[in-house]
Amino acid sequence: MDAGTRDAQVSGIDGGRRDSGPPVDAMAPPSCEGVSCEPFEYCFEGECAPYPPCAGDGTCRAGSTCHARYCVPDDVDVDGDGSPAGEDCDETDPEKSPLLDEICDGDDEDCDTNVDEGDPAAICEYYPGGGVCIDGSCGCPSGTFDLDRTVPGCECAAMPDLGQGVTCETAIDLGDFPDSPGRTHVVTGNVLPDDRVVWYRFTATDVADTTCDNFHVRAQLMTNPDDTFEITVSRGSCGGVACPGPATPTIDYSWATDFRGDVGGVVSGQCPCWASPTAPSDAAAHCTDDTATFFVRVRRRPGAALSCATYALEISNGMYDS
Structure with missing residues (x-):
């Protein structure tokens, strides 16, 4: 030709x-080879043209679906997410497709019309902070923590409950501990979160004596995983001291008068002791009333690894001998 x-x-x-x-x-129409069109446009006779308009579902002819007010052919994947228009719920967003898994963000990624469905812990499995899905965000409810990423969810709860024993003035009251016949009590906890301290208080009662005092207060960490925890004890008040000096961190504390011996060059202790102010000999002492309130603070040692492991703190009076 x-x-x-x-x-x-x-x-x-x-x-x-x-x-x-x-x-x-x-x-023959002009070729569309090499022609690149904008989303929701197609090439016709070498030129880009928009897909037919639509007002909503049901307004497009068979073989096309309404997306972003355009009738898009069912086999066309506008957003390139691997799911064609006939199956995709949103051709304007490649982060929404039946091929995707649901994540915790308050949106519908997998196009099933449900938001953040599934196991709340499972859909936060790969979130850097772990936790569970709550209102479109991954995290842990107040008082719980995700410390072990091999276990889905917030597997660890603060012990005691948050808000308890926050300060010395609001210490958890363990009650009275008479030295006769003696009493012991064990409390447990994990001092979470990391910078938390927990305070306990108790009143050690010195029952009247006539021959030998049985007053022996002791606070000791019976269980202390990886030497994680430590205690400090104050006698008499929050700012009091634990004789013979200021309260210092320890794992085993005692304050007792159930002995008689030389302490720093001074004859001390009340065993034996006499009820009257005047002792019959230099070897005896007056049986004084040493009743006092003690304040015990538990904390995680600086630099200790954060874990859900718990301590067991034993408080006693009159149960041990000096």
Whole structure:
């Protein structure tokens, strides 16, 4: 066919030979090869044109679905998420597709019309902070913690409950501990979160004596995983001291008068002791009333690894001998 160009090596047009250029079919549309169109457009006769408009579901003809007010052919994947328009719930967002898993963000990723469905712990499994899905965010309810990432969810709870024993003035009251016949009590906890301290208080009662005092207060960590915890004890008040000096961190504390001996060059202790102010000999002492309130603070040692492991703190009076 004549392409409308001068014939090669022959003067004039239409010299009886095929034109030097390729043949042209006047009925063939221009090629769309290499044409790039914007989303929700398609190539027609070498030009980009928008898909037909739609007002909502049901307004597109068979074989197309309404997305972003355009009737998109069901087999076209506008957002490139691997899910074609006939299956995708949102062709404007590649983060929404039936091929995706649901994550915790208050949105519907997997196109099933449900938000953040599934196991609250499982959909937060890969979140850096772990936890469970709560109102579109991964985290832990107040008082719980996700310390072991191999266990889905918030597997650890603060002990005692948050808000208890926060300060010395609001210490958890363990009651009275008479030295006769003696009493012991064990409390447990984990002092979470990391910077928390827990205070306990108790009143050690010195029952009246006539021969030998049995007063022996002791606070000791019976269980202390990896030497994680320590205690300090104050006698008499929150700012009091634990004789013979200021309260210092320890794991085993005692304050007792159930002995008689030399303490720093001074004869001390009340065993034996006499009820009257005047002792019959220098070897005896007056049986004084040493009743006092003690305050015990438990904390995690600086630098100790954070874990859900619990301590067991034993409080006693009159149960041990000096």
